[in-house]
Amino acid sequence: MSRRLWPRGLRARLLVAFVLVTVLGAVAAAWSSAGSASTALVTSTQQRLTETIVGQIGAITPQLTYPPDQGALDLLRAAVGTDTLVTYQNLRSVDGADLGLVTDALRTAVHTQNQLVTQRITVNGRPWLLVGTPITITAPDGTRTPSGIEVYTVRDLTDVEQQIDGLAGSAVSTAALAVPLAVLLALLAAGSVLRPVRELRDTARRLAAGDLDARTPPQGADELAELTVTLNEMAESVQTSMVAMQRMQADARRFAADVSHELRTPLSTLTAVVEVLATTADGMEADARESAQMAIIETHRLVRLVEDLMEVSRLDAGTASLRVEEVDVVGVVRDGLRARGWLDLVELVAPEEILLRLDRRRLDVIVANLVGNALRHGEPPVRLDISASREQVWIEVTDSGPGLPEHVLPHVFDRFYKADSARTRTPGSGLGLAIALENARLHGGDLTAGNSSGGGARFVLRLPRDLEDV
């Protein structure tokens, strides 16, 4: 509970700390000064009162008969004032109001000490000064002996208390005056600390958002300035390594593009030769024909690989062009399946017609790749669902095979990733899904891989309906 009361913000904490320190300091100063002032006030008042009493008694004693009778005691009492009691052996002066206040300790002290004694007491919240004194007989040679007459008197100290309360009150109001000043100072101090912190935070945010040029100019030479310099250095090194990495990436891409481009020319020649070889293969002997057919198949694979590499290079370089036109998605998919002879193998579930603005060729590439994979790696029946909402169109390809293993899922879209390392010689280039994903992204859509509840692998292509924004 108390932990919750403690403010969390740096500004609030500074403010509270400042105000606490100020108030404590002011209270301590005010308390000590008021304390010493009140002590001095009480002491001087007490001294004045006792001196007055001694003077009053001393003025009348030479005229007092000794041993005193009742009249003498009453005379003495009248001289000292009301609230006074004078005793001598068994005699007591009349009229001793409020003398119930006189304590036994004071009486004992008067009996034993042979000098004037005082005591302050508080009864029902009112402060009183008790004064008790014996009256002594002084011999001509100066020796003093108790006369047996004792005077007890009570004085009200309420006035003094009121003065002290006034002192304390003014001390409190002075302390209260210091509080707004402390708040102002705390706000200034908090501002001077928090401004650099806020600037640092903004810079860090910009860096996190990808603006690697963001820097904070360091001010002053304090710890915050050091932190700023460190942050700037960090941003600098991150920026440097990012630039280096980007350059390396660009180099690698250009290399792949160059290689595939350079391979194309000899490959087209090779393709032409292989086609000639294919026309004459029937007349060969069995061994030679098998070799020739293998060369033909591998050459075709090589051609496809180079074409895929070039496509990937174009997509990476951002030079791939999107030829958008309004097409019927269902029609394009059905045509693609028909062209590849897959209509009998795939169960197509789709509405009559979904019109969408997109690149017909690229959609065909995606669907062909997904369905081809399903037929090649999964088990029939393969199911293709097309559905649409107001904003999006989903094309879902599901097979009935064992599905994608858990460890493969994060890598299915990686280039040249082979789920089964033993099965290296598949007809695919290893770039199909990567190209499909890039094509989907080119449309502002997405391609995700997963497993259906039935166990088979499921790929979902999501395309947005309004392509105008892309």
Added chain:
Amino acid sequence: MKRIWLAVVVLLLAGCGVQPSWVTAGGEAPTGVAPGVTLYFVDAHEQLRPQLRPTGHLGAISEAAALLLTGPGNSDLHTEIASQAVTQVVVTTTPGVIQLLVPLTIHDMSPLGIDQIVCTALGVHVQGGGARNMKVQVRFTQPTPESDKQRTCPLIR
């Protein structure tokens, strides 16, 4: 934590108002009562002797001086001050000096007689709570250098 705050509050409250105290000494007790006044006369060996006159109270210096001037009465002491019809003595007390204006001349008394007056006046002063190093000046009716002397009592030092 709560205890610290409580202690602080108690401490702050303790700083306010008039605090009760124990019994403390407040100085010398008043004095001045006496069964009578002490007058100084001279015995047969020409020595100053105190005589308690039981008046019931100490009284003022002028009363004591007046009593002294009236004489020792029936006792074996005698006075060295010539008896007078007028016994009124005017007493003026200034800081350090008690001035007595006696209705006599320097020829009405011996030096021991002056001591009688000085000792009686000083005795009353001391018994009434006064300081013992007080000086006494006895002024006579006729001008004389003796009037300006500040005297002390040989018995009260």
